[in-house]
Amino acid sequence: MTSQTTLSSEVSEKIKDEAFDVAPNWKLVWWRFKKHRLALVSAFVLFGIILIALFPDFFSIQDPNKSSARESFMPPQGISFFHDGSFQVHVKPLKGKRNKTTLKMEWGVDEKRILPLHFFTSGYEYEVFGLFKTDLHLFGIEKPSARNSFHLLGTDRLGRDQWSRLMHGTRVSLSIGLVAVGLSIFLGILLGGISGYYGGWPDLVIQRLIEILQSLPPIPIWMALTAALPRDWTVEQTYFAITLILSLLGWTTLGREVRGRFLSLREEDFVMAAKLSGCSQSRIIFRHMLPTFTSHIIATSTLAIPVMIINETFLSFLGLGLRPPAISWGVLLQEAQNLQSIALAPWLLLPGLAVIFTVLALNILGDGLRDAADPYS
Amino acid sequence: MTNQPLLEVRDLQTVFELDEGTVRAVDGVSFNVYPGRVLGIVGESGCGKSVTIKSVLRLIEEPGRIANGAIRFRSKILGNSSAEMVDLVQLPAKSAQLRALRGNEIALIPQEPMAAFSPVHTIGNQLMEVIQLHQPVSDGEAKKIAVNRLKEVGVPNPESAIDRYSWELSGGLRQRAMIGMALTCDPLLLIADEPTTAIDVTTQAQVLSLLRKLQQEHQTSIIFITHDLGVIAQLADDVVVMYLGKVMESGPVDQIFHNPQHPYTRALLRSIPTVYTKNRSRLPTISGSIPHPFQKRTGCPFVARCQEALPEQRCANQAPALKAINEHQSVSCFLHGEEVNVS
Amino acid sequence: MSAEPTQSTLTNNALISPERLLDVKELKKYFPIRKGVFKSVVGQVRSVDGVTFHLNQGETLGLVGESGCGKTTTSRCLLRAINPTSGEIRYRQADGQLVDVTQLASDQLRPVRREMQMIFQDPFASLNPRMNLLDLVGEPLLVNGVANRKERSDRVADLLRLVGLRPEYMRRFPHAFSGGQRQRIVIARALALNPRLVVADEPVSALDVSVQAQVLNLLLDLQEQLKLTYLFVAHDLSVVRHISDRVAVMYVGRIVEMSPTDELFLAPKHPYTAALLSAVPVADPRIRSKMQPLEGDVPSPSNPPNGCHFHPRCPFATELCRQQAPDLEEVQPNHFVACHRQAELKLSGVSEPT
Ligand SMILES: Nc1ncnc2c1ncn2[C@@H]1O[C@H](COP(=O)(O)OP(=O)(O)OP(=O)(O)O)[C@@H](O)[C@H]1O
Numbered sequence A: 001m002t003s004q005t006t007l008s009s010e011v012s013e014k015i016k017d018e019a020f021d022v023a024p025n026w027k028l029v030w031w032r033f034k035k036h037r038l039a040l041v042s043a044f045v046l047f048g049i050i051l052i053a054l055f056p057d058f059f060s061i062q063d064p065n066k067s068s069a070r071e072s073f074m075p076p077q078g079i080s081f082f083h084d085g086s087f088q089v090h091v092k093p094l095k096g097k098r099n100k101t102t103l104k105m106e107w108g109v110d111e112k113r114i115l116p117l118h119f120f121t122s123g124y125e126y127e128v129f130g131l132f133k134t135d136l137h138l139f140g141i142e143k144p145s146a147r148n149s150f151h152l153l154g155t156d157r158l159g160r161d162q163w164s165r166l167m168h169g170t171r172v173s174l175s176i177g178l179v180a181v182g183l184s185i186f187l188g189i190l191l192g193g194i195s196g197y198y199g200g201w202p203d204l205v206i207q208r209l210i211e212i213l214q215s216l217p218p219i220p221i222w223m224a225l226t227a228a229l230p231r232d233w234t235v236e237q238t239y240f241a242i243t244l245i246l247s248l249l250g251w252t253t254l255g256r257e258v259r260g261r262f263l264s265l266r267e268e269d270f271v272m273a274a275k276l277s278g279c280s281q282s283r284i285i286f287r288h289m290l291p292t293f294t295s296h297i298i299a300t301s302t303l304a305i306p307v308m309i310i311n312e313t314f315l316s317f318l319g320l321g322l323r324p325p326a327i328s329w330g331v332l333l334q335e336a337q338n339l340q341s342i343a344l345a346p347w348l349l350l351p352g353l354a355v356i357f358t359v360l361a362l363n364i365l366g367d368g369l370r371d372a373a374d375p376y377s
Numbered sequence B: 001m002t003n004q005p006l007l008e009v010r011d012l013q014t015v016f017e018l019d020e021g022t023v024r025a026v027d028g029v030s031f032n033v034y035p036g037r038v039l040g041i042v043g044e045s046g047c048g049k050s051v052t053i054k055s056v057l058r059l060i061e062e063p064g065r066i067a068n069g070a071i072r073f074r075s076k077i078l079g080n081s082s083a084e085m086v087d088l089v090q091l092p093a094k095s096a097q098l099r100a101l102r103g104n105e106i107a108l109i110p111q112e113p114m115a116a117f118s119p120v121h122t123i124g125n126q127l128m129e130v131i132q133l134h135q136p137v138s139d140g141e142a143k144k145i146a147v148n149r150l151k152e153v154g155v156p157n158p159e160s161a162i163d164r165y166s167w168e169l170s171g172g173l174r175q176r177a178m179i180g181m182a183l184t185c186d187p188l189l190l191i192a193d194e195p196t197t198a199i200d201v202t203t204q205a206q207v208l209s210l211l212r213k214l215q216q217e218h219q220t221s222i223i224f225i226t227h228d229l230g231v232i233a234q235l236a237d238d239v240v241v242m243y244l245g246k247v248m249e250s251g252p253v254d255q256i257f258h259n260p261q262h263p264y265t266r267a268l269l270r271s272i273p274t275v276y277t278k279n280r281s282r283l284p285t286i287s288g289s290i291p292h293p294f295q296k297r298t299g300c301p302f303v304a305r306c307q308e309a310l311p312e313q314r315c316a317n318q319a320p321a322l323k324a325i326n327e328h329q330s331v332s333c334f335l336h337g338e339e340v341n342v343s
Numbered sequence C: 001m002s003a004e005p006t007q008s009t010l011t012n013n014a015l016i017s018p019e020r021l022l023d024v025k026e027l028k029k030y031f032p033i034r035k036g037v038f039k040s041v042v043g044q045v046r047s048v049d050g051v052t053f054h055l056n057q058g059e060t061l062g063l064v065g066e067s068g069c070g071k072t073t074t075s076r077c078l079l080r081a082i083n084p085t086s087g088e089i090r091y092r093q094a095d096g097q098l099v100d101v102t103q104l105a106s107d108q109l110r111p112v113r114r115e116m117q118m119i120f121q122d123p124f125a126s127l128n129p130r131m132n133l134l135d136l137v138g139e140p141l142l143v144n145g146v147a148n149r150k151e152r153s154d155r156v157a158d159l160l161r162l163v164g165l166r167p168e169y170m171r172r173f174p175h176a177f178s179g180g181q182r183q184r185i186v187i188a189r190a191l192a193l194n195p196r197l198v199v200a201d202e203p204v205s206a207l208d209v210s211v212q213a214q215v216l217n218l219l220l221d222l223q224e225q226l227k228l229t230y231l232f233v234a235h236d237l238s239v240v241r242h243i244s245d246r247v248a249v250m251y252v253g254r255i256v257e258m259s260p261t262d263e264l265f266l267a268p269k270h271p272y273t274a275a276l277l278s279a280v281p282v283a284d285p286r287i288r289s290k291m292q293p294l295e296g297d298v299p300s301p302s303n304p305p306n307g308c309h310f311h312p313r314c315p316f317a318t319e320l321c322r323q324q325a326p327d328l329e330e331v332q333p334n335h336f337v338a339c340h341r342q343a344e345l346k347l348s349g350v351s352e353p354t
């Protein structure tokens, strides 16, 4: 019997399952992704940013909305680590002096005193997800006052602490990106899937819809739509409206991709084999088709988040998106809109750096994921 | 073989250094190509046939490199006298000499002619370009030569075919046009990498008989690569049998098919079905499968599947070298112990 | 069987001899060619254009032909993997009842499909790379009601053993296997539901030469053990000669000759069959020079020649051939030929092995 002879030949091979042999898809993706150093670093950076978005108050020094006329336009304060030759994390307090002729405050470092920096210290009280109250903060100084103040990234026109505002802006901007992309994914998979799996007239209708949406010039459309939002809406309402607008316009690329995947997968032998062995339609879609491109969807959406973030920033910067008292990166950058404030307080541009960092990290991560996404290619 | 070889490959080693490990795609390959003869290289998928000829053409790119060996070619344009051979391995990559060699004296027919033709130029334009690179002729004359070439390779209506694009032609015609282009400069050596694998049997028969006819007319030397033993039997004068980057056996085609000496050649010939086999008969098989290229190997590459492997792990521990067993035939197997030095 | 056959699916049992498992009549599959923004139909690809053949219980019918002649389309129509344009596919179920597969609604199709399985050409493409062997081979069992996990894994172990793989491999994913091993997995999966008919579409074409014989032998063994009937699709005549009891030769959507294997190879009656046989490169350098290649190319099925599809390439073509398509006729017991001149032509096949 041949099956006997072949069996005996198999015996001579080693039977031990190698890790590779029994590795499911996600593991293969992870092994490939690990080799991508830069993407791995980006993943860590993003992890930090996400932590900030989850617990902005914990990372803040001061209530982001607390203004103080006497502390407007204070420059950033650097952190020093040694004092008098011994290790002591501290900042130097600033001393303001009004210029006699211009009547502007001019800030200088008060070299005589130091303000020791404390970690896991208590500060203003805040609520965590509406669950409990705490006053724990990552760092801060003891008993801040006008004379003893600490503003890591300086203050704005109204004397609000920019670092704390940046932390809160991170939550809003990142979550708009994530939620908008989440909605886009949902729409993209649903409509793209229908289009690609069923074909026929649904396909034609959805294809035309995508073509129309893609042929619209995005910037004027966003501007028109967001400008149409009622001025008296609350911060939350505008927030959701903006997210919705971004995702309604943003799902088309993903929809196209999903459709293409479904179209080509429909012809794949293993899908045909599943169909012939009696699998139901939902099993074919959810067990055989979707898993083959989930990693692609993840990669594509990772690359879509930065676009959403930039869109939001851009809209808010123009004053068409979120408006104060909401805090987002775009709103923060709005403060740096006129030349005067840039000249006077260049640190107001620092939130721009946050945008750049986040967008870069997301893009690198997305690229890494995309490269690792298909271990069978 | 009394006359001198046109191409001498000695102990060629080509490796690919990948993240997963080093692939020794070609691992000590030696063979000769004689003027006016067809050398067939046969072996299963992944055994290193394409890498061998890419090495000869010096077309190996990162992460691959030629790690060792010599590729000596009797070039008319590079050599000073007809007796001198040029070692292609020593020539700098991308050098003008190599380019001149590839264009004039060594021509390639790739496996997929679709990729070799540009889709945006007509067949005629591409043929004329090649002709004018080698001969200082006017456009009109180049066109005439091109038409003649196409006629020679049996393209019907060459005058109209010349104005068509490669993708408008059928697979067989495209392959003919490719052969016509490769022969434009009357190369000394024609290398064909599985030129008929992607096409049908009846078309394959056309291409093979065309190649045979042209070879006899021009007395070109050919290296013909295939995994089809039938094609080898029909076309080759000499045969090199490869397995896992190594030469198992080489010799004249009649010896290889009627007096094979290597266990792999023997097993392979036994296991292929032919149109002569009685129907529903059970074929002798080669057990197991080809090892993965990343797998570390010591000893004879065929040992895991060899039915004649010697006792006491000899074959597993030591790799047999390619030895000449008579004037024409070489084998790398311990069953052929008596050492005769290869020239 | 769960589904009650309707009037239209019931055919007269008496007309077909009981050893017939499958009877295909005038099967046609036309694919529309669409162009333009509105996807209007501008023509048709006649991939399968009136194919008639039958399969007896326990035999292997080889279906050969060159690329694009409609072999895959024919075999997929049999299982209704694609819906034929017209024609009849009468199948005798295990209980002896004849059904016309082309007429079955999807719920009636299910029990019939359990008895027919398919083996695909490319073992890399026909196994979902994201499922391990247990899930892959066990899937037909799962979706056909073998819900118990233990039962399923026992059955999968049996199946793996049957095709010469170790049951210990059950947790591995397809990427851990070579081409030949993967084809064994595909075979195990196809056998999971105890089919009676196995449609194998070029099951060894993608395999290394040195493992082809293993899979061919396995298919022969399984056929004897499990009393299977095969439709074996291939373009390699050597493989077909080796495995088939009877052979059908296709050319541009039609069957041109069908006969017992040895008869077809030794004494072909259709000029195309003879040309095909002479084009096979013989693995013997002492039998050379016989190659007399056929002129021209295979015509496109979207625009086939009139009359006999083979006439532009046929050395024996006459005016009649250009006008009128020959019917497939039984010219000797069990030997069917579609050629106007078959009676007068003296064609030679392959010579007997020496
Ligand atoms: N660019 C490359 N990078 C990495 N490995 C390569 C590369 N090219 C070839 N190889 C490896 O070298 C080995 C030999 O490949 P080669 O293409 O020469 O095989 P072949 O004999 O031509 O097979 P086939 O019949 O499939 O064409 C294979 O194991 C292949 O994986």
Ligand SMILES: Nc1ncnc2c1ncn2[C@@H]1O[C@H](COP(=O)(O)OP(=O)(O)OP(=O)(O)O)[C@@H](O)[C@H]1O
Binding pocket: C031, C032, C045, C046, C047, C065, C066, C067, C068, C069, C070, C071, C072, C073, C074, C235, C301
């Ligand atoms: N879905 C489709 N739409 C349009 N044309 C098709 C489709 N499927 C197959 N065809 C055409 O039908 C003809 C027959 O195809 P088929 O795949 O059945 O050939 P085949 O004999 O299996 O060939 P091969 O040996 O290449 O597998 C081909 O010309 C092909 O282009």
Ligand code: SF4
Binding pocket: B262, B263, B264, B300, B301, B302, B303, B304, B306, B307, B308, B309, B310, B315, B320, B332, B333, B334, B335
């Ligand atoms: S060296 Fe040993 S294992 Fe290798 S082919 Fe010869 S007998 Fe077989």
Ligand code: SF4
Binding pocket: C270, C271, C272, C308, C309, C310, C311, C314, C315, C316, C317, C318, C321, C326, C338, C339, C340, C341, C342
């Ligand atoms: S019918 Fe005519 S053209 Fe067709 S095969 Fe017969 S002889 Fe040739």
Ligand SMILES: [Mg+2]
Binding pocket: B049, B050, B051, B193
């Ligand atoms: Mg190759």
Ligand SMILES: [Mg+2]
Binding pocket: C071, C072, C073, C201
């Ligand atoms: Mg096919």
